[in-house]
Amino acid sequence: MFSSVLSASITGLDVSCVRVEADISDGLPQFTMVGFLSAQVREAQDRVRSACRNAGIRLPAKRITVNLSPADIPKSGARFDLPVALSILSACGVLPPGSLEGVLAVGELSLSGRITSVSGVLPVAMKAKEEQASLLVVPAANEAEAKAVRDLTVIGLASVAEAVDFFRDGVLPDRACVPSPDAKLNCYTEDFSDIHGQLSAKRAASIAVAGFHNLMLIGTPGSGKTMLARRIPTILPDLTPEESLEISRIYSIAGLLTEENPITGTRPFRHPHHTISPQALAGGGKIPTPGEVSLAHRGVLFLDEMPEFRSQTLEILRQPLEDREIVISRTSGTYRFPASFLLLAAMNPCPCGYYPDLNRCTCTPRMIADYRNRISKPLLDRIDLSIVCPPVSYEDLVSDGPAGPTSAEIRTKVEAVRAVEAERFRGTSLHFNSEIPPSMMETCCPLDPAAKKVLGQAFESRSLSARSYYRIIRVARTIADMDGEDIILPRHIREALTMRPVDNSYWKTL
Amino acid sequence: MIKEEILMLKRDDPGYPPKMKELTGMPQTLYALGELPDPLKPSVGIVGARMCSAYGRKTAYEFGKILAENGVQVISGMAAGIDGSAQEGALDGGGKSFAVLGSGVDVCYPRGNTTLYNRLKHAGGILSEHPAGTAPLPYHFPSRNRIISALSDIVLVVEAKSESGSLITVDFALAQGRTVFAVPGRVGDALSDGCNWLIAQGAGIAYAPEAVLNELLIGRGTSAYFESRIKKARLRHLSEKRVKHASSLSEEARKVYEALSFEDPVYPDAIALKTLIDISAVRASLQELAGAGFVEEPERDSFLRRCPDTEEP
Numbered sequence: 046m047f048s049s050v051l052s053a054s055i056t057g058l059d060v061s062c063v064r065v066e067a068d069i070s071d072g073l074p075q076f077t078m079v080g081f082l083s084a085q086v087r088e089a090q091d092r093v094r095s096a097c098r099n100a101g102i103r104l105p106a107k108r109i110t111v112n113l114s115p116a117d118i119p120k121s122g123a124r125f126d127l128p129v130a131l132s133i134l135s136a137c138g139v140l141p142p143g144s145l146e147g148v149l150a151v152g153e154l155s156l157s158g159r160i161t162s163v164s165g166v167l168p169v170a171m172k173a174k175e176e177q178a179s180l181l182v183v184p185a186a187n188e189a190e191a192k193a194v195r196d197l198t199v200i201g202l203a204s205v206a207e208a209v210d211f212f213r214d215g216v217l218p219d220r221a222c223v224p225s226p227d228a229k230l231n232c233y234t235e236d237f238s239d240i241h242g243q244l245s246a247k248r249a250a251s252i253a254v255a256g257f258h259n260l261m262l263i264g265t266p267g268s269g270k271t272m273l274a275r276r277i278p279t280i281l282p283d284l285t286p287e288e289s290l291e292i293s294r295i296y297s298i299a300g301l302l303t304e305e306n307p308i309t310g311t312r313p314f315r316h317p318h319h320t321i322s323p324q325a326l327a328g329g330g331k332i333p334t335p336g337e338v339s340l341a342h343r344g345v346l347f348l349d350e351m352p353e354f355r356s357q358t359l360e361i362l363r364q365p366l367e368d369r370e371i372v373i374s375r376t377s378g379t380y381r382f383p384a385s386f387l388l389l390a391a392m393n394p395c396p397c398g399y400y401p402d403l404n405r406c407t408c409t410p411r412m413i414a415d416y417r418n419r420i421s422k423p424l425l426d427r428i429d430l431s432i433v434c435p436p437v438s439y440e441d442l443v444s445d446g447p448a449g450p451t452s453a454e455i456r457t458k459v460e461a462v463r464a465v466e467a468e469r470f471r472g473t474s475l476h477f478n479s480e481i482p483p484s485m486m487e488t489c490c491p492l493d494p495a496a497k498k499v500l501g502q503a504f505e506s507r508s509l510s511a512r513s514y515y516r517i518i519r520v521a522r523t524i525a526d527m528d529g530e531d532i533i534l535p536r537h538i539r540e541a542l543t544m545r546p547v548d549n550s551y552w553k554t555l
Numbered sequence: 556m557i558k559e560e561i562l563m564l565k566r567d568d569p570g571y572p573p574k575m576k577e578l579t580g581m582p583q584t585l586y587a588l589g590e591l592p593d594p595l596k597p598s599v600g601i602v603g604a605r606m607c608s609a610y611g612r613k614t615a616y617e618f619g620k621i622l623a624e625n626g627v628q629v630i631s632g633m634a635a636g637i638d639g640s641a642q643e644g645a646l647d648g649g650g651k652s653f654a655v656l657g658s659g660v661d662v663c664y665p666r667g668n669t670t671l672y673n674r675l676k677h678a679g680g681i682l683s684e685h686p687a688g689t690a691p692l693p694y695h696f697p698s699r700n701r702i703i704s705a706l707s708d709i710v711l712v713v714e715a716k717s718e719s720g721s722l723i724t725v726d727f728a729l730a731q732g733r734t735v736f737a738v739p740g741r742v743g744d745a746l747s748d749g750c751n752w753l754i755a756q757g758a759g760i761a762y763a764p765e766a767v768l769n770e771l772l773i774g775r776g777t778s779a780y781f782e783s784r785i786k787k788a789r790l791r792h793l794s795e796k797r798v799k800h801a802s803s804l805s806e807e808a809r810k811v812y813e814a815l816s817f818e819d820p821v822y823p824d825a826i827a828l829k830t831l832i833d834i835s836a837v838r839a840s841l842q843e844l845a846g847a848g849f850v851e852e853p854e855r856d857s858f859l860r861r862c863p864d865t866e867e868p
Contacts, residue, residue: 539842
């Protein structure tokens with residue numbers, strides 16, 4: 046007899062429907078699986094046989110053939126165990142004919158007959174909805190994740206026995222119904238007002254977030270660079286439910302969602318260690334899985350101790366910073382992952398960390414120059430803002446002065462600027478001030494005559510490059526937006542100048 | 556590289572510097588690009604830390620400049636920091652300066668000093684005991700210091716830590732019978748430990764360029780020193796007054812200026828805490844003051860009041 050059930054295969058971030066077919070015929074007892082399968086999928090036959098037996102069902106001693114179609118897309122992973130088992134059970138008559146009509150199933154089996162959790166359930170659920178599947182069957186542990194997709198019937202099963210009960214007798218497992226996860230969006234435990242002092246750095250952070258400028262923090266060890274970085278997601282605009290699903294989808298495929306947190310409610314903050322490999326940053330594997338740049342999508346990628354990263358690894362960032370996505374090519378195909386993140390870099394001013402305090406710094410000028418030159422110019426060119434975090438003094442720590450604005454207050458300002466940006470770039474492909482091309486400078490960044498003069502003066506005396514010139518105007522645009530001004534005034538240009546990107550004028554001080 | 560320009564002097568050549576000829580342990584061959592120091596004119600070797608403070612750099616420059624203005628030749632090693640600044644000062648003062656390298660005379664090291672290297676070729680000279688093309692190997696440097704001290708009548712240390720390489724030059728200078736001067740510094744400043752220690756050991760106290768000039772019997776006299784001190788104080792006062800009355804400056808900029816000093820660099824955050832002005836306004840004001848020439852930024856994001864060079868606005 047023949048039977049089939051739908052399942053889904055994931056390559057990169059794309060989900061495609063796969064039909065799992067089973068046929069049981071007379072002949073020598075044999076179990077064959079075909080359909081462009083990886084070793085993981087092929088191993089399903091042993092798991093399915095044992096799982097069924099331990100669930101009290103003996104598979105007939107007949108010739109069993111399983112096919113996963115279409116046969117031209119590669120299939121990998123263990124999520125086909127459950128659909129294989131269901132189609133075989135239906136083909137051998139344990140399940141009534143037609144009971145698998147319109148059903149899409151994913152799940153891994155253990156030899157005991159339990160159904161264990163798999164990665165990528167959320168995108169599969171989205172696909173199921175798109176394909177108008179009448180029922181999605183997932184492991185019980187993934188039920189909440191699947192239920193994040195609205196208007197889709199989902200059932201979570203914990204064992205093969207439960208599956209048989211359900212499809213044969215219509216008996217639902219005797220468990221409390223898992224509710225749809227009402228994403229508790231934007232709940233952060235940290236707040237900007239936790240940080241004492243560091244006024245300049247906090248100001249730079251809010252400018253960076255408002256105009257989506259990448260930011261470099263330079264400071265001695267213990268000056269609070271990491272503490273500040275961790276709080277930057279809290280001042281990014283509130284996550285919308287759509288964005289939450291978009292992020293969760295990536296996390297689901299990376300297998301980073303848990304039963305407790307079935308969907309992501311906060312903006313990501315990724316801080317890979319500096320020993321990270323290029324593949325881990327970009328996304329790697331024979332069939333690539335999302336790397337750190339994609340896991341930071343719609344959030345912050347924080348590279349602490351940036352000069353310590355291998356240059357080969359850092360150079361990977363160039364494409365995602367430009368295109369907001371990363372393209373990975375493998376023999377099996379080309380994969381695109383979204384990678385729209387705010388880059389936050391931190392570094393010490395010198396290898397020992399204490400320059401310019403020459404009473405403590407033990408570095409030679411050569412060591413400092415080498416350390417700073419480790420970050421390539423093309424990468425520095427993509428960082429609009431840089432700010433020095435001065436060492437924190439005892440007074441800063443114990444001062445009872447004003448605690449500074451809270452994250453919520455800053456976020457309100459940031460959202461106001463984002464609204465101005467949305468209005469400004471309506472009808473174009475741009476979103477943020479940091480993306481204004483030189484051709485649109487005139488229209489987007491009108492300069493007050495006095496501001497023009499200030500800029501001209503700075504250009505002469507600091508010998509700025511054309512590129513830093515435009516970057517200063519972009520930052521000044523954001524500062525003016527925060528100030529509620531249409532025209533860029535001298536004070537905006539001046540503040541932007543003090544946060545000018547690190548280039549020769551910073552590096553050559555030695 | 557134009558090899559023809561390089562002079563090669565054997566110890567018995569007439570051009571070989573007489574100050575070196577009278578000493579033992581001097582190289583058999585000396586290579587030179589440009590001129591050699593004039594044996595009839597006084598020369599002062601200025602040495603010090605490569606990693607020096609902005610203050611040290613300024614001091615070295617000033618000493619180099621004033622000495623050169625009074626006809627003194629400045630000898631040094633063209634290194635980063637004190638050496639280079641002193642030689643730049645000497646050239647800017649219209650005098651001659653000579654660099655003794657630890658590499659071949661046609662190898663510019665450190666490369667960051669290429670401009671200085673090219674200037675020195677035309678207003679002074681580049682000397683070395685190593686043949687053309689020799690790389691700047693680390694062990695060349697301590698031994699080239701003996702040539703610096705040999706060519707100098709006085710060796711002046713501007714900034715040095717307690718275990719500084721500059722003290723090697725001092726050792727050579729004492730062995731060769733040269734006078735040693737040191738610029739005094741604040742107690743507890745690591746970069747002045749070496750200098751203060753030298754003074755404790757009996758080195759001359761270079762409280763001003765005039766102290767060195769006096770030793771060389773060049774008559775500017777100490778009164779010139781006090782004059783220059785008074786002039787500086789007047790210039791500072793003038794600068795403060797200008798800030799007070801400059802109509803173009805904003806009220807905030809004036810308040811920010813009040814919070815700055817001429818000596819110790821301050822971070823913008825500290826100014827904001829002190830004046831209770833919003834940080835963005837503080838930063839904009841600092842830039843405004845810098846644009847008007849009242850403030851300088853010796854290190855990224857730390858600010859000082861700037862003292863004008865002349866009374867002219």
